[in-house]
Amino acid sequence: MIPELGQFALILALVLCGAQAVFGLVGAHLRDERWQSVVRPAVAGQFVLVSTAIAALVHAFVSFDFSVTYVASNSNSALPTFYRVAAVWGAHEGSMLLWIWIISVWTLAVAVFSRHLPPTFASRVMGVLGIVSFGFVLFTLATSNPFDRLPLDQIPADGRDLNPVLQDPALAIHPPLLYVGYVGFAVAFSFACAAMLEGKFDQAWARWTRPWTTLAWCFLSVGIALGSWWAYYELGWGGYWFWDPVENASFMPWLIGTALIHSLAVTEKRGLFKSWTLLLAILAFSMSLLGTFLVRSGVLTSVHSFAADPTRGMFILGFVGVVITAALSLYAWRARELRSTAGFEGTSRDAFLLYNNIFLIIATVIVFIGTLAPLVNDAFGLRTISVGEKWFTQMFPPVFLALSAVVAIGLHAAWKRGRLADSRSRILLGFGIASALGLTLIYGAYGPGKGMSVVGVVFGLWVIVSSLFDPVDRWRRKLSLPRAIVGMTIAHIGLGVGVIAVSTVESYTVERDIALGPGETATLGRYAYRFDKLEPVEGPNYDGVRAQITVLRDGKPITILHPEKRNYWVQRSTMTEAGIESRWNMDLFVALGEDLGGGRWSIRAQLRPLIDYVWLAAALMALGGILAATDRRYRTRVEEEAGARSAVAEAT
Amino acid sequence: MTRFLIPVVVFAVLAGILYVGVVRSPNRSTMQSALLGKPAPDFSLPVLGEPGRKLSLADLKGRPWVLNVWGTWCPECRVEHQALLDIARENRVTFVGLNWKDEDAAALQWLEQLGNPYHVVAVDADGRTAIDFGVYGAPETFFVDANGQVQYRHVGAMTPEVWSREFASRLPAGVLP
Numbered sequence: 001m002i003p004e005l006g007q008f009a010l011i012l013a014l015v016l017c018g019a020q021a022v023f024g025l026v027g028a029h030l031r032d033e034r035w036q037s038v039v040r041p042a043v044a045g046q047f048v049l050v051s052t053a054i055a056a057l058v059h060a061f062v063s064f065d066f067s068v069t070y071v072a073s074n075s076n077s078a079l080p081t082f083y084r085v086a087a088v089w090g091a092h093e094g095s096m097l098l099w100i101w102i103i104s105v106w107t108l109a110v111a112v113f114s115r116h117l118p119p120t121f122a123s124r125v126m127g128v129l130g131i132v133s134f135g136f137v138l139f140t141l142a143t144s145n146p147f148d149r150l151p152l153d154q155i156p157a158d159g160r161d162l163n164p165v166l167q168d169p170a171l172a173i174h175p176p177l178l179y180v181g182y183v184g185f186a187v188a189f190s191f192a193c194a195a196m197l198e199g200k201f202d203q204a205w206a207r208w209t210r211p212w213t214t215l216a217w218c219f220l221s222v223g224i225a226l227g228s229w230w231a232y233y234e235l236g237w238g239g240y241w242f243w244d245p246v247e248n249a250s251f252m253p254w255l256i257g258t259a260l261i262h263s264l265a266v267t268e269k270r271g272l273f274k275s276w277t278l279l280l281a282i283l284a285f286s287m288s289l290l291g292t293f294l295v296r297s298g299v300l301t302s303v304h305s306f307a308a309d310p311t312r313g314m315f316i317l318g319f320v321g322v323v324i325t326a327a328l329s330l331y332a333w334r335a336r337e338l339r340s341t342a343g344f345e346g347t348s349r350d351a352f353l354l355y356n357n358i359f360l361i362i363a364t365v366i367v368f369i370g371t372l373a374p375l376v377n378d379a380f381g382l383r384t385i386s387v388g389e390k391w392f393t394q395m396f397p398p399v400f401l402a403l404s405a406v407v408a409i410g411l412h413a414a415w416k417r418g419r420l421a422d423s424r425s426r427i428l429l430g431f432g433i434a435s436a437l438g439l440t441l442i443y444g445a446y447g448p449g450k451g452m453s454v455v456g457v458v459f460g461l462w463v464i465v466s467s468l469f470d471p472v473d474r475w476r477r478k479l480s481l482p483r484a485i486v487g488m489t490i491a492h493i494g495l496g497v498g499v500i501a502v503s504t505v506e507s508y509t510v511e512r513d514i515a516l517g518p519g520e521t522a523t524l525g526r527y528a529y530r531f532d533k534l535e536p537v538e539g540p541n542y543d544g545v546r547a548q549i550t551v552l553r554d555g556k557p558i559t560i561l562h563p564e565k566r567n568y569w570v571q572r573s574t575m576t577e578a579g580i581e582s583r584w585n586m587d588l589f590v591a592l593g594e595d596l597g598g599g600r601w602s603i604r605a606q607l608r609p610l611i612d613y614v615w616l617a618a619a620l621m622a623l624g625g626i627l628a629a630t631d632r633r634y635r636t637r638v639e640e641e642a643g644a645r646s647a648v649a650e651a652t
Numbered sequence: 653m654t655r656f657l658i659p660v661v662v663f664a665v666l667a668g669i670l671y672v673g674v675v676r677s678p679n680r681s682t683m684q685s686a687l688l689g690k691p692a693p694d695f696s697l698p699v700l701g702e703p704g705r706k707l708s709l710a711d712l713k714g715r716p717w718v719l720n721v722w723g724t725w726c727p728e729c730r731v732e733h734q735a736l737l738d739i740a741r742e743n744r745v746t747f748v749g750l751n752w753k754d755e756d757a758a759a760l761q762w763l764e765q766l767g768n769p770y771h772v773v774a775v776d777a778d779g780r781t782a783i784d785f786g787v788y789g790a791p792e793t794f795f796v797d798a799n800g801q802v803q804y805r806h807v808g809a810m811t812p813e814v815w816s817r818e819f820a821s822r823l824p825a826g827v828l829p
Contacts, residue, residue: 073730154766160725279659286663293670313674321667328660335656375673570725 006056024127184216352410456503
C-alpha cells in the first residue's frame with residue numbers, strides 16, 4: 001500500500017511540475033499576476049509530494065518490503081538500518097528519486113528566498129526549474145520506477161543485499177552531496193534562462209545568482225572529495241583519483257562551475273563578460289546533465305555503472321537535448337544584444353579572471369575529450385585514437401599549474417586599469433617567499449625533487465602567500481574584512497594546499513606490493529611493515545579476516561594497522577578495508593591482497609605524503625565558498641530591494 | 653552575431669555523437685571480445701544437478717549453441733529470466749547455462765522456482781571458464797556456431813529484441829528435434 005502511495009505522490013508531483021512550468025513561464029509572459037500566483041503553491045506542493053514519495057521508499061527499505069523489486073535487489077534482512085536508508089540511493093531507480101527530491105528542495109529554497117526579485121523574473125526561474133523537474137520525474141516514472149512490485153510468486157524471502165561497495169559511511173552520504181551540487185547548478189541555469197527570457201541582464205542579476213551558484217559549487221566540492229576519500233580507503237588500491245568516467249562526470253561541472261563563480265564576480269563588479277557568464281551558467285548545468293546521462297545510460301562502462309539500458313539513455317539524451325538546445329538557441333538569440341560598455345587593461349584583475357576562465361575551460365576540454373573518446377571510438381568504429389589515464393596525467397597538471405600561476409599573480413591585480421608594474425614588488429616578494437619555503441620543504445623532507453613536484457609545491461605556496469597579502473594589508477590598515485574576502489582567501493588557500501598535496505603525493509609516494517607470511521617484514525625506506533598475525537572477524541552481514549600489521553620506524557614500533565578482507569554473504573563479494581593511519585605529514589597505508597596459501601598474503605604497503613591535504617583542500621574551498629555566499633552584502637541588498645519594491649507598490 | 657550560434661552547433665554535433673553511442677551501445681557489447689570469430693575456449697565442467705556427469709566443448713560440436721552466464725547472486729539475471737524462458741520455448745537452439753561462482757543448492761532452487769530455460773547447466777564454481785570466455789559481469793550471452801566459433805556476445809540482460817536481432821537471425825530455420 002505505502003509503495004503505491006509513493007508512486008501516486010510522484011504522479012501528482014509530475015502534474016504540479018507541469019503546472020509550475022506553464023504558470024510560471026506563460027504567466028510571466030502574459031504579466032498576469034493570477035497565473036503567477038499559482039507557481040509558489042505548486043512548488044510547495046511538489047516538494048511535499050516528492051518528499052512523500054521518497055519517504056515511502058525509505059519506509060519500504062526500513063520495513064523489509066521485498067515485494068518491491070528495487071528493495072529486493074538492494075537490501076537484505078541482515079543489512080544495518082543506516083545502510084537500509086542509504087540503500088534508497090544505492091542503485092539507479094532510487095538515485096533518480098533522490099535527484100528529483102533534491103531539485104524540489106532547491107526549488108523550494110528559490111521560492112522562499114526570491115520574494116525580493118521582480119515577480120516575473122522569479123516566476124520564470126521557477127518555471128524553468130519546473131521544466132527540468134518535469135523531465136526527470138517523467139523519466140523516473142516511465143523508465144526507472146522504484147516502486148515496481150515483483151509478481152506475487154517471485155517475491156523472495158530475503159533481498160539480494162546492497163552492493164557491498166556502497167556499504168560505507170562516506171559513500172552513503174557522497175551521492176546526496178554530489179547531487180545537491182549537480183542539481184544546484186540548475187538554479188544558476190534557470191536564473192540565466194529567466195534573464196534571457198526577460199531580456200534584462202544586468203549586474204543585479206549577477207548578484208542574485210552568485211550565492212546560489214557558490215553554494216551549489218561548495219556541495220559539489222565536498223561531494224567529489226568524499227567520493228575520492230572513499231575510493232582511497234575502500235577500493236584498496238591506495239589511489240584517490242582514477243579518471244574514471246563517473247568521477248570525470250562530476251569533475252567537469254565543478255571546473256565549469258569554478259569558472260562561472262569567477263565570471264559572475266566580474267559581471268557583478270564590472271558589468272563585463274555578460275554573454276560569457278550566461279554561456280557558462282548554461283554549460284555548468286549542461287555538464288551536470290551530461291554527467292547524469294553518462295552515468296545513467298551506461299554508455300560508458302566504469303566501476304560505477306551497472307547494466308546498460310538503451311531506453312533510459314535515449315530518454316535522457318532526448319530530454320537533455322531539448323533543454324540544452326532550447327537554452328543555447330535562446331542564448332544565440334539574446335546574447336548579441338548584450339554589449340559590455342566598459343573596457344579593461346590586459347593586466348587588470350578583469351583580465352586575469354578571463355585567463356582563469358580560459359585555463360579552466362581548457363582543463364574541462366581535456367577531461368571531456370578523455371572521457372568521451374572511448375565512446376566516439378565505439379560509435380564510429382575507430383580504433384586509432386587511444387586515450388587512457390596517461391592522457392589525463394600528462395595533459396592536466398601543466399594546465400592546472402598555469403592556472404595556479406594566474407591565480408597567484410591575478411590576486412595582486414586591481415580591477416579595470418590595474419597594471420602589473422604597480423604590484424611587481426609584491427608579486428616578486430610572494431614568489432620569493434614561496435620558492436624559499438618550497439625548496440626548503442622539498443629538499444628538507446623528501447630529498448631531490450622531481451621536476452613537476454617542485455613547480456607544484458612552489459606554485460601552490462605562491463597561491464597561498466599571494467592570497468594572504470590583501471587580508472593582511474586590510475588588517476594592518478584596520479580596514480573592515482568582509483566575509484566575502486575571508487571566504488575568497490580561504491578558498492584560494494584551499495587551492496594552494498590542493499596543488500601542493502597532489503604534487504607531493506604524486507611524486508613522493510613509496511609503495512611496495514609484497515608477499516608476507518606471519519612474522520615477516522617489508523621495508524619502505526626508514527619504515528617497515530611487520531605482518532604479525534591474521535584473525536577472523538565477523539560483522540552483521542559479512543565475515544572475513546583481519547591482519548595485524550605493526551609499522552616500525554628506524555626499527556621502533558610506532559603503530560599497529562588492521563587491514564581487513566571481508567566476504568559479504570548475500571552478494572558473495574569480497575571487499576578490502578585498508579588499514580590506514582593518518583599522521584600530520586603522511587598516511588601509513590596497508591591493504592590485504594590475495595591469500596597466497598601457507599599463511600602468506602600479498603600485501604600492498606604504502607607511505608603517502610600529504611594525501612589528507614587533498615581532501616582538506618576541498619574542505620577549505622567549500623568553507624570559503626560558504627562564507628562568501630553568506631556575505632552580508634547579499635542580505636542587506638535584498639532588504640533594500642524588497643524595501644524599494646514595496647515603496648514602489650505603495651506609490652502606484 | 654554568428655559567433656553566438658557556435659555553442660548550439662557544437663552541442664548539436666555532440667548530441668549526434670552521443671545518439672550514435674546510445675543506439676550502438678547494444679552492439680558495443682560485442683566488442684573487445686577477442687574471441688569473436690575465434691573458436692570457443694575448451695572447458696570441461698560438472699553438470700548442475702547431475703553428479704558425476706561432465707560437459708565439455710566436444711559434447712557441443714556440430715551444432716550451434718548459446719551460452720548464458722548467470723548466477724543467483726545477480727539481480728540482472730532475475731530481470732532477464734522471463735526472456736530466457738520465452739526463448740527456450742521457441743526451442744530453436746541448444747541453450748547452455750553457465751552457473752558462475754554460485755552454490756549448487758541455490759542454483760537448483762532458483763531453476764525450480766523460476767523455471768529452467770536451459771538444456772544443460774555447467775557449473776563454473778571457481779570462475780575459470782568465465783575468465784576464458786572474457787566474461788566481466790553477469791549476465792552475458794554468447795552465440796557459438798556449428799563450427800565451434802564464437803559469433804556474438806551480448807553483455808547485460810537478454811531481451812526479446814536482442815534475441816531476435818542478434819541471435820535468432822543467426823540460426824537455421826526450424827526447431828530442434
